[in-house]
Amino acid sequence: MAHPFTFRPRLLDALAGYDRARFLGDLSAGLTVAVVALPLAMAFAIASGLKPEAGLFTAIIAGFLISLLGGSRVQIGGPAGAFIVIVYGIVQQYGVGNLIIATALSGVLLFVMGLLRLGTLVRFIPMAVVIGFTNGIAVLIGLSQVKDFLGLSIAKMPGDFFGILGALWAHLDTFNPWTFGLALASLALIVAWQHALSALGARVPGLAWLARVPGSIVALVLATAAVALLKLPVETIGSRFGGIPAALPAFALPDFSWESARFMLMPAVTLALLGAIESLLCARVADGMIGDRHDPNQELMAQGAANFVVPFFGGMPATGTIARTVVNVKSGATSPVAGIVHAGVLLLVILAAAPLAASIPLATLAAILMFVAWNMGEWREFAHLRQLTVPYRITLLSVFFLTVVFDLTVAVQFGIFAACVNFIWRISSLSHAERLTAASHPPLAGLEEAVQVWRLYGAIFFGATKMAEALEDQLPRRVLVLDFKNVIYMDTTGADSLRNLVDACRERGVRLIAAGFMAQPLEMARRTGLLAQVQADLQPDVTSAIAAAIAALPEAGAPPPRPA
Structure with missing residues (x-):
């Protein structure tokens, strides 16, 4: 009988028979994913109420640990849009010091979940609940970017739905047409890039490689160049945050206060559950693309280790990310080496090109997050609701509206409760x-x-x-x-x-x-x-x-x- 506890990263198995051809595939995939991750990492951090380097540090450290210790061959870890709403709320209510505690505690919970072999239980969360809170988070992400998309002057954005709407309405008179024009142009370029390049690559095979270049990085480079050369009157990373440091931060403990830290248990549980759901759903998507089967318990332990370590080095919560993982697979990744390469490339970017980040316009990052929010949501599910059962509709819509209007924790709790009641009723009727x-x-x-x-x-x-x-x-x-x-x-x-x-x-x-x-x-x-x-x-x-x-x-x- 096998021992109930096993800790075997997928990297050990993936390196069996590893050769030069596979390494070149992983190297190419890692470089491509790093290009995709660069703007997303900064955008997720800024939207969460943190400095842009927090996202970069997370993509580097957590991305490295998740690939090194994880249970999937191709999953890419890092900051994710799903955490934005929760992290922003923690930062606004309790401060960055307590976010460190909540993130580290969520890491402990994730590791224990993997240790107790609870990885498969995450699959029992109903899809109505998953789709409901995913769509709700997407709406909140998009709403949170309206400020930077329109160039509104708001000193501190509220964390709740009605507060955000009130602040946007109250400051509409500060609308910046230059910012709006740049954001709109960036969004249009991101949307059109892949479609235009895919069509061009089909007609001109020699240009097919351009379709692998993400539209977000093209928009980021062009918008940054335009701001630097034309001196556009828009807010940038440099004007708001003073740029990003050209080195990784040193280990630092937070200012611990029991009066506020004792409230971190529920946020930590929310972060752990959301991270587990997101990472294991992402791993299942990757399995379908490469014909493999991940180890969910090993993946949870890797997520736990990453989330325990990264907050003490200036990072934020991390999980498996579907968009970057899909790019990794399509770019030819065969092993976790690609994820390690992606983390190494981002580290080199920080060390060598950090000063260039000062000119990155926040309007373009807002456009990138708008695009991410749109792709994140399962909007077709709303159109198909009439074909589904009444309990499914009630659960999905309730979780969606509770996520948007109230709180993600309340929404998920209600969704699971409603799903359980519906299941009991259906089984009893059978x-x-x-x-x-x-x-x-x-x-x-x-x-x-x-x-x-x-x-x-x-x-x-x-x-x-x-x-x-x-x-x-x-x-x-x-x-x-x-x-x-x-x-x-x-x-x-x-x-x-x-x-x-x-x-x-x-x-x-x-x-x-x-x-x-x-x-x-x-x-x-x-x-x-x-x-x-x-x-x-x-x-x-x-x-x-x-x-x-x-x-x-x-x-x-x-x-x-x-x-x-």
């Missing part, structure tokens, strides 16, 4: 009893009043106790036969409802014969004492049970009169 008659079992002809035979279906659990109560209300005169052949599950509450049915039969002089117990219901009947109550009249199948019931009729005495 659990039912069907009476067998002489049409299917001829020996019962003429005995319908004395003998009743019921075949039970589904699960006998706390949500389906009404089935046993209904049988109790219509007991036969002599013998009740229960066929458990199609019962797939029984819990203690369900077994207790059947024990009450057995007691009711005894009080009214009705003999109860049970048949066809499957493995799990039989084990539960044994553990709860139900089996001991029906052991004397236990039959292997319904045919034997009907024969036993008919044989018992001449021996049965007249039952006591039923109460009025």
Whole structure:
């Protein structure tokens, strides 16, 4: 038997048979992903209320650790748009010091989840919940970028939905047409770039490589050059943050205050759950693209290690990122070496080209995030809602609106609760009893009043106790036969409802014969004492049970009169 705890990064297996050709593929993919990650890392950090270098440090350190220790061959880790809303709220309410604590604590939780082999449980979160909060986060990301997209002068943006709307409305008079024009041009270039280049590459094979250059980096380079050369009156990284440092930060502990740190447990749980969902969904997408199967528990432990380390070096929460992972796969990555290369390239960019970042316009970063938010949302699900069940619609829309208007934690909690209630209701509606008659079992002809035979279906659990109560209300005169052949599950509450049915039969002089117990219901009947109550009249199948019931009729005495 294998030891329950295993720590084996996928890198060890991926390096078996590693050769020069595979390395060149990983090198090319790593360079391409680094180009994609550069503007996104800065944009995610700024949108989260942090300095741009926080995103870069996260992409470098967390990206390196996730590739080094992870359970996927091609997943790329780093800052993600899904964290923006949560991180911004923590920073605004509790400060950067407590964000460090929350991120590190989420890392511990993620590692423990992997250690306890809980990676597969994340897959049980309903898609309605995932799509609801993903679309809600996308709306909030887009809304948070309106300020920099329009060039509004707002000293401090609120973190809540109505506060954001109020601040934008109150400062519309500070609209900057230069900023808006630059942002609009950047967004148009990003949207048009891939489509135009893909069409051109199809016609001119020699230019196909241009389609691999992301539109976001093209827009970033052109907009930065325009701002620097034309001296456009727009806000830049240099004017707001003073640029980015040309070195990685040293290890630093936060200013710890128990008065505020004690409130970090729920934000840490939210970060851990969201990070787990995002990274494992991303790994599943990557599996489908490369025909592999990731190790979810190893991936969670790698995510945990990265999130525990990176906040002490100026970083922010990290997870697996779908956009960068897809680019990694399409660029020819074959192993985690590509992710390590991507982190190394970003480090070289910081060391060599940090001064150039001062001229990057925030309007272009806002346009990039607008594009990311649009691609992040599953908007087609709204158009298909009419084709789906009412509970699914209610769950998805409730999670979406709660995420946008209130809080992601509340939205996910409500979504999971609603999904559980819906699941219990649906399973209980599938659990039912069907009476067998002489049409299917001829020996019962003429005995319908004395003998009743019921075949039970589904699960006998706390949500389906009404089935046993209904049988109790219509007991036969002599013998009740229960066929458990199609019962797939029984819990203690369900077994207790059947024990009450057995007691009711005894009080009214009705003999109860049970048949066809499957493995799990039989084990539960044994553990709860139900089996001991029906052991004397236990039959292997319904045919034997009907024969036993008919044989018992001449021996049965007249039952006591039923109460009025």
